[in-house]
Amino acid sequence: GAVVSQHPSRVICKSGTSVKIECRSLDFQATTMFWYRQFPKQSLMLMATSNEGSKATYEQGVEKDKFLINHASLTLSTLTVTSAHPEDSSFYICSARDRGGGGNQPQHFGDGTRLSIL
Amino acid sequence: GENVEQHPSTLSVQEGDSAVIKCTYSDSASNYFPWYKQELGKRPQLIIDIRSNVGEKKDQRIAVTLNKTAKHFSLHITETQPEDSAVYFCAAKRRVGNEKLTFGTGTRLTIIP
Numbered sequence: 001g002a003v004v005s006q007h008p009s010r011v012i013c014k015s016g017t018s019v020k021i022e023c024r025s026l027d028f029q030a031t032t033m034f035w036y037r038q039f040p041k042q043s044l045m046l047m048a049t050s051n052e053g054s055k056a057t058y059e060q061g062v063e064k065d066k067f068l069i070n071h072a073s074l075t076l077s078t079l080t081v082t083s084a085h086p087e088d089s090s091f092y093i094c095s096a097r098d099r100g101g102g103g104n105q106p107q108h109f110g111d112g113t114r115l116s117i118l
Numbered sequence: 119g120e121n122v123e124q125h126p127s128t129l130s131v132q133e134g135d136s137a138v139i140k141c142t143y144s145d146s147a148s149n150y151f152p153w154y155k156q157e158l159g160k161r162p163q164l165i166i167d168i169r170s171n172v173g174e175k176k177d178q179r180i181a182v183t184l185n186k187t188a189k190h191f192s193l194h195i196t197e198t199q200p201e202d203s204a205v206y207f208c209a210a211k212r213r214v215g216n217e218k219l220t221f222g223t224g225t226r227l228t229i230i231p
Contacts, residue, residue, distance in 0.1 A: 108164070
């Protein structure tokens with residue numbers, strides 16, 4: 001089955017630090033990856049759609065300069081939380097969809113990254 | 119945009135009984151409806167999905183029904199087991215291109231042994 005690898009799984013760092021999270025599709029190619037944020041006991045909130053070779057599409061209210069997304073290849077997208085502050089602490093999850101098979105291939109999720117800013 | 123509502127937010131059932139979770143959506147152009155199971159601190163895992171050209175789909179103890187006219191779809195779990203305890207999310211998406219998934223608010227299902 002399709003596997004999405006996300007690293008790191010846990011980050012604890014000081015306020016002001018920039019943190020990079022990687023999302024890789026291991027056995028399929030993904031022209032599109034998605035980045036979500038999930039607060040405790042809440043649903044997944046889409047932050048941005050990452051498109052290979054082009055700029056990401058951000059959801060309303062998400063600061064693009066704060067959450068930098070790069071999707072340089074068909075198997076890797078990165079999310080960088082710049083100058084992180086305690087309010088950025090959350091669970092960040094990526095997902096990817098196989099580019100083959102038309103528009104309704106299911107999304108497969110990474111294991112998530114729990115970010116804690118002190 | 120799409121809006122997906124999910125009920126109930128919490129559900130407790132006796133082991134062996136059935137559990138039903140319901141979702142409604144607003145965008146009539148949506149035609150793909152997956153269900154995800156998320157255990158605490160883990161990734162959401164796709165458990166079943168349905169497309170709008172069918173009304174029902176079954177996979178062992180799990181089934182999903184879709185009513186396009188009423189714009190609602192439901193997850194049915196029969197013969198529940200303790201390992202079914204998790205948070206379940208429904209979602210909806212348009213078919214065209216790479217349209218995003220819109221998730222429901224989740225249902226915390228607890229199976230009572």
